[in-house]
Amino acid sequence: xxxxxxxxxxxxxxxxxxxxxxxxxxxxxxxxxxxxxxxxxxxxxxxxxxxxxxxxxxxxxxxxxxxxxxxxxxxxxxxxxxxxxxxxxxxxxxxxxxxxxxxxxxxxxxxxxxxxxxxxxxxxxxxxxxxxxxxxxxxxxxxxxxxxxxxxxxxxxxxxxxxxxxxxxxxxxxxxxxxxxxxxxxxxxxxxxxxxxxxxxxxxxxxxxxxxxxxxxxxxxxxxxxxxxxxxxxxxxxxxxxxxxxxxxxxxxxxxxxxxxxxxxxxxxxxxxx
Numbered sequence: 001x002x003x004x005x006x007x008x009x010x011x012x013x014x015x016x017x018x019x020x021x022x023x024x025x026x027x028x029x030x031x032x033x034x035x036x037x038x039x040x041x042x043x044x045x046x047x048x049x050x051x052x053x054x055x056x057x058x059x060x061x062x063x064x065x066x067x068x069x070x071x072x073x074x075x076x077x078x079x080x081x082x083x084x085x086x087x088x089x090x091x092x093x094x095x096x097x098x099x100x101x102x103x104x105x106x107x108x109x110x111x112x113x114x115x116x117x118x119x120x121x122x123x124x125x126x127x128x129x130x131x132x133x134x135x136x137x138x139x140x141x142x143x144x145x146x147x148x149x150x151x152x153x154x155x156x157x158x159x160x161x162x163x164x165x166x167x168x169x170x171x172x173x174x175x176x177x178x179x180x181x182x183x184x185x186x187x188x189x190x191x192x193x194x195x196x197x198x199x200x201x202x203x204x205x206x207x208x209x210x211x212x213x214x215x216x217x218x219x220x221x222x223x224x225x226x227x228x229x230x231x232x233x234x235x236x237x238x239x240x241x242x243x244x245x246x247x248x249x250x251x252x253x254x255x256x257x258x259x260x261x262x263x264x265x266x267x268x269x270x271x272x273x274x
Contacts, residue, residue, distance in 0.1 A: 067205070067208050113227050122201060126153075127161075148165065154259045
């Protein structure tokens with residue numbers, strides 16, 4: 001990365017950063033990279049992600065566009081199972097505090113003044129899909145599988161999804177996806193207006209890069225002003241407070257313990273509402 005710390009190329013364990021020079025400036029690519037668990041979101045990955053975003057924000061000359069994608073033939077499998085299991089062993093107040101902090105790691109992407117394109121090169125589930133929704137634009141893989149599976153795990157939707165899904169898809173469709181946890185494809189996302197493109201998985205990153213080059217030809221100061229005017233942190237923050245409290249309770253429920261047991265026993269969970 002030409003204008004960040006020279007050590008950043010090898011700085012992160014769970015991220016890979018690439019910088020590309022284009023006629024109008026620089027395009028920065030951030031890749032989630034947790035090969036042992038399909039790029040699932042760990043606490044350490046979150047800390048690294050926030051550090052990366054803050055580093056980009058401090059660059060003397062901002063990149064003209066940022067691409068967020070995944071390694072390992074997947075975008076992001078959502079929250080790491082071991083991390084979720086740890087929440088079942090904490091108190092309500094600890095969980096409420098930790099969930100807000102965990103959200104803030106990844107939703108820091110919303111603070112970038114430069115356009116961010118989510119290149120969903122493979123499956124994106126739960127909090128991983130929420131992260132893509134927090135970006136400015138999205139290109140999906142036709143054959144990818146995408147789902148807000150939170151209720152299927154016995155927990156309230158998190159990572160801002162209870163705000164972001166209705167914001168992008170409208171109240172009816174957003175509510176449907178959050179409540180059902182159903183899986184949809186990249187072609188579905190395109191038909192719903194959620195994707196700017198849906199292409200074969202092998203083409204997602206290149207198509208995202210070509211679109212980023214087009215974005216890079218726009219006026220950067222106007223783009224930065226636009227980013228500041230498009231979003232309201234106040235509304236999202238209100239949703240995050242409610243999500244943190246709800247997830248904090250759910251992690252202590254019998255239903256979530258049933259989820260953990262069902263994973264070990266390789267069966268579908270049976271929820272009793274307790």
